[in-house]
Amino acid sequence: MKETIVIKIGGHASDQLPVSFYQQLKKWREAGKQILIVHGGGPQISEWSSALGLSVEKKDGIRVTDEQTLAVTKAVLLGVVQPNICQALAHHGLPVIGLNTSDNDLLTGDYLDETVYGEVGQVQHINQDRLNELLADQIGVLAPLAETADGEWLNVNADVAAATIAAQLTASTLVLLTDVPGVLAAGKVVPQLDEAHAHELFVKNIIKSGMQPKIKAAFEALNQGVDKVWITDNIARPGTLLHESPIMESKEG
Numbered sequence: 521m522k523e524t525i526v527i528k529i530g531g532h533a534s535d536q537l538p539v540s541f542y543q544q545l546k547k548w549r550e551a552g553k554q555i556l557i558v559h560g561g562g563p564q565i566s567e568w569s570s571a572l573g574l575s576v577e578k579k580d581g582i583r584v585t586d587e588q589t590l591a592v593t594k595a596v597l598l599g600v601v602q603p604n605i606c607q608a609l610a611h612h613g614l615p616v617i618g619l620n621t622s623d624n625d626l627l628t629g630d631y632l633d634e635t636v637y638g639e640v641g642q643v644q645h646i647n648q649d650r651l652n653e654l655l656a657d658q659i660g661v662l663a664p665l666a667e668t669a670d671g672e673w674l675n676v677n678a679d680v681a682a683a684t685i686a687a688q689l690t691a692s693t694l695v696l697l698t699d700v701p702g703v704l705a706a707g708k709v710v711p712q713l714d715e716a717h718a719h720e721l722f723v724k725n726i727i728k729s730g731m732q733p734k735i736k737a738a739f740e741a742l743n744q745g746v747d748k749v750w751i752t753d754n755i756a757r758p759g760t761l762l763h764e765s766p767i768m769e770s771k772e773g
């Protein structure tokens with residue numbers, strides 16, 4: 521079985537991928553690793569929603585999604601963000617396939633809390649065999665949309681989706697690629713973060729907004745068997761490396 525690396529690309533990051541990103545993907549492929557990209561698109565969804573006169577509301581980094589916002593989310597993720605990422609990878613000579621849940625029920629799930637968030641879900645099950653088959657010879661670029669057993673589409677936070685998928689694929693590494701070089705505290709990147717330290721930064725309101733679901737998702741992935749999680753703006757360096765328990769040698773304590 522090939523080693524799997526899951527990379528989540530945030531909506532900001534996907535608009536400005538540096539050449540080093542594609543070079544690193546090539547290196548990993550040459551080393552025999554299979555790669556799945558789970559993409560976001562939050563800023564793009566907000567922009568299109570506003571342009572269409574829809575309200576934009578997030579609670580703890582999760583978008584409150586009514587029927588109209590879900591329609592915009594599907595259109596923007598599958599019609600704008602995903603094709604742009606696939607095109608960029610292809611231009612850099614990488615074999616790529618754009619994916620969404622409708623291909624053999626790749627991501628099935630259920631509502632997170634319908635009364636609070638509306639049409640928002642969490643991934644419960646992935647079609648692991650189909651994904652592994654697709655990833656054997658190409659890089660998959662998968663949208664964070666799940667479907668219920670009844671075929672309803674659900675909007676899933678891309679960090680949370682990537683973490684669940686990484687865990688179910690038993691990925692060695694989950695990279696959360698974003699627009700900041702890592703988790704920042706007092707203006708500096710925290711090089712290593714365990715759960716206790718993360719909790720402290722939550723309580724002090726240092727970890728806020730979009731960083732909240734990212735950190736929660738990262739620890740979910742670690743607790744479910746993913747070896748390493750990085751939060752970074754450059755896949756060639758780990759940024760913040762997350763750990764389940766304290767690292768004795770860590771200066772961050």
Ligand SMILES: Nc1ncnc2c1ncn2[C@@H]1O[C@H](COP(=O)(O)OP(=O)(O)O)[C@@H](O)[C@H]1O
Binds near residue numbers: 563700704705727
């Ligand atoms: N402690 C923190 N360190 C770094 N970024 C933080 C922190 N707390 C909140 N953030 C915010 O989280 C953002 C990244 O989350 P988000 O905007 O959802 O990115 P993405 O689209 O890549 O998922 C950063 O741009 C920053 O504004």
Ligand SMILES: CC(=O)N[C@@H](CCC(=O)OP(=O)(O)O)C(=O)O
Binds near residue numbers: 561640678730
């Ligand atoms: C439920 C929920 O919050 N879904 C996200 C899905 C996209 C996403 O997560 O994009 P980023 O990674 O770029 O933020 C949203 O609608 O914004």
